[in-house]
Amino acid sequence: MTPDKKADFSGVSANVDTTAEKVEKADFSGVSASVDTTAEKVGEQTYTVVKGDTLSGIAKQFYGKAGKWNAIFDANRDQLDDPDRIQPGQVLKIPVLDD
Template sequence: MTTPDKKADFSGVSANVETTEQKVEKADFSGVSATVDSTEEKVGEQTYTVAKGDTLSHIAKQFYGKSSKWNAIFDANRDQLDNPDKIQPGQVLKIPAIDD
């Protein structure tokens, strides 16, 4: 005698899965601090925006105390200066640190 095939009854089955991820408390960054040093202090280079009437000698006198150091500024700005006598108001020049 054969019995009729019964279908599986899953109506009483239940499951509960919260998570498979590890539970981790949130990181506490309240005691973290940071400081940023100026690259100017590290490299020793500054910038100067040329004003009307400026010359490299005048700028050198202002930054180095000697107008004869103008060529240090000129050399540092060869990428934008072809002639040391032709600086323009509004130009931003690199003022390199120099050894006295």
């Protein structure tokens, strides 16, 4: 997929049948669920810088850790020479990090 594409769920459909008796209520006490990120499947994201943004703030927003700012800086070397000089309106690539 290209970086601008989002996952396409337009062809997804669902059908639910019940095995519970109509008089009884379904017991979901043993049900658990987990969600894995789709970031690897969707690919790189972009972010448009707004006034007051810093690379560490953007990194915290996307990665949960401000210390990952250098990944964003490295991915945008084509338009950034100094990590302290990002400008409102710049569209930065936000790379998917390898854990």
